[in-house]
Amino acid sequence: MNLKVSFFLNGEKVEASVKPDTTLLNLLRDEFGLISVKEGCGYGECGACTVLLDGKPVNSCLILAPKVEGRHVTTIEGITPKDGLSPLQEAFIKKGAIQCGFCTPGMIISAHGLLKEKPDPTIDDIKIGISGNLCRCTGYIQIIEAIKDAARKKK
Ligand code: FES
Ligand code: FES
Numbered sequence: 001m002n003l004k005v006s007f008f009l010n011g012e013k014v015e016a017s018v019k020p021d022t023t024l025l026n027l028l029r030d031e032f033g034l035i036s037v038k039e040g041c042g043y044g045e046c047g048a049c050t051v052l053l054d055g056k057p058v059n060s061c062l063i064l065a066p067k068v069e070g071r072h073v074t075t076i077e078g079i080t081p082k083d084g085l086s087p088l089q090e091a092f093i094k095k096g097a098i099q100c101g102f103c104t105p106g107m108i109i110s111a112h113g114l115l116k117e118k119p120d121p122t123i124d125d126i127k128i129g130i131s132g133n134l135c136r137c138t139g140y141i142q143i144i145e146a147i148k149d150a151a152r153k154k155k
Contacts, residue, residue, distance in 0.1 A: 007068045010078030016065070024060040024068055025049045028075065036076045036105040040134070047133030050106035051075050057113040059132070076105040079112050088112060088150040095146040099137035107133045111147045120151055 006015040009032060016031050025042075028034040028051070040046035042061050049060040052074035079086060088111055091097070098104050107130060114121060114129030121129065126147045135143060 003066050005066050005069050007070060008072040010074055011072075018065040020064070020066060022065040024051070024053075024063040024065050024073065027065040028060060028073070034075050034077065038102055038106065040102070045134070046103075047106045047110065047130075048103055050109045050133060052078075052109060052113060055113070055116065057110045057132075074109075076108060079109070086112075086150075087153045088115065088147070091146040091150040091153070092143070095142045095149060097138055097142040097146040103133055103135040103137075107135065107143060111143075111150070114147070115151055115154070119154060121147070123148070 001020070002017045003020055004015065005018055006013065008014070014032070016027060018027055025037060025039055028037045029039070037051060037060055038048035039061065040048035044059045044062045047059065050057050051060045052058070052072075053063065053068065054072050080089065085093070088108060092104065092108060110130050110133050114126065118125050123144060126144050130143065130147070
């Protein structure tokens, strides 16, 4: 039996019919075509599927779609300005914090959540903020520098 779920996706009210065990990750990718939300591990270890749920980063592979009823879900598309890139996205490019790009949408969502909570994070805050996001390519140094750089620019 399918269930109806309505929620706000990147600020827009949407509705879908889902199986009770559909994950938010699969709903976003399969129903809404948001393939920026990546499936890495599928069980909460890699952070590739990170989205904001009511403003807080969560692993969408661990959230059942019916649980987002009435809530706000934000993907990388929802935090990207219409006319370009955010300072955080620019900083990732400038610092070379993107290589294969698989981790990047989730990583930027986590960094965005961190900067909203802590606009002037220490290096340790940044390390903790992205500790749920794995990157196999960059070695993290460039990512940490990019987040620090974006925080500096926002001051
Ligand atoms: S796919 Fe969700 S944490 Fe890895
Ligand atoms: S850039 Fe490849 S996994 Fe992070």
